[in-house]
Amino acid sequence: MLWNRSLIMIDEETKSLWSHLLGEALKGPLKGSELEALPAEMVTWEAWKREHPQTTVLNISRTSRNYVKDFYRNPSRFVFAWVKDAQPYAAGFDMLLKNPVLNLKLEKSPVVVTFDKESTAAHLFSSEVDDRSLMFVADKQGRMHDMQTGTTWNSNTGVAVEGKLKGKTLKQLVGIVSYANTWKKFHPNSKTVGPSE
Amino acid sequence: MRVLARQSSLQLCLFVASALSLFFLATAPSAVAQSQSERDFQPKRLLAVQRAIKDAPSIKAKQVRGQVANGELVLGVVVKGEARAYPINMLTGPRREIINDTLGGQPIAATW
Structure with missing residues (x-):
């Protein structure tokens, strides 16, 4: 279900495949593009x-x-x-x-x-x-x-x-x-x- | 856990790649310098694409009636002064994983 035990995502617009850990498109028309990661925290x-x-x-x-x-x-x-x-x-x-x-x-x-x-x-x-x-x-x-x-x-x-x-x-x-x-x-x-x- | 900014209206939906064995597949060395990730990313089989989750409802902290408990872990993020928490216990599972949302006017994706 996961790649390297990590989530892969697809976008509806271009069908490119994205790694959520890298924030980067690995395959498809947007390959090489990056999404900006925002500061977030895991907290109670x-x-x-x-x-x-x-x-x-x-x-x-x-x-x-x-x-x-x-x-x-x-x-x-x-x-x-x-x-x-x-x-x-x-x-x-x-x-x-x-x-x-x-x-x-x-x-x-x-x-x-x-x-x-x-x-x-x-x-x-x-x-x-x-x-x-x-x-x-x-x-x-x-x-x-x-x-x-x-x-x-x-x-x-x-x-x-x-x-x-x-x-x-x-x-x-x-x-x-x-x-x-x-x-x-x-x-x-x-x-x-x-x-x- | 991650929060990513979405460009324009790009909608991310859950994509499931069957890849348990993928990491161990030998890949031919390439003459072109590539990042580790590009070289290794050779999904063999793609599973069904799930419907993107958009417009999931949020409520104010004081309206919470048992939906989330004090000791539960949340993914917390602030964009332009607006704070939102995504309980991890609502993000897991093959039909979730990604919530497309807008916070402080910024399109974002909360992912697990």
Whole structure:
């Protein structure tokens, strides 16, 4: 049913075949075209509506009851992954559980990965604010602070809630939750990141 | 899980390719440099195309009466200040997988 255990889509207009993981047409008239991926997160309903009280929610019948928080009981099977400057990266869920705020330099620009154990949400943000790079540390309340200004940030939304940079928002980048094996098949050159990077 | 921007009115519908063995098929090396994905993408058999899901209804968070529980996982996305959650438990299964939708004026596809 799937290709490399991942969804293939067809469009009604041109009948091109698309990979949802790559966002790219693999066959047909639009072959080589890419769809833009938007920042999205996989998170508990409770946490999502708390951060976004005005949210709407899809209202169609259920097809499953399996996808609850417990879905991650084997964290080593999952990665939080992204592509930046043509290089794929993957952060293992087991590593993120131990490092809920992970500063990464990467090739060109610094990023911070945040992971919220309670809601299971992972986020990727640019660490640059007004042309300056920030380093973040987690606190016990599930928030983070930057070492340069001491500002307190909501690690789920990237919004500065208290301190010098209050009101600023970190730019959210596209990252996805994937099975570790699937990501590796689609991106054999993916780099695994961790606290030493 | 993904949310993709759809170009103009492009409608994505679920497409099922029988490919359990595909990944293991040997492919002839090509002189032309191709990405891994292009080289390997040789579906042998295509299954029936499903009807595209468009115009699926959404409700406000406060109107929820048991459709989604607090501990359930959702795919959450914000476009131009408009937030929407897609419960994973509504996206799975061969007749779903892709929801064509519009959020903040932007045509999108939520996929699983």
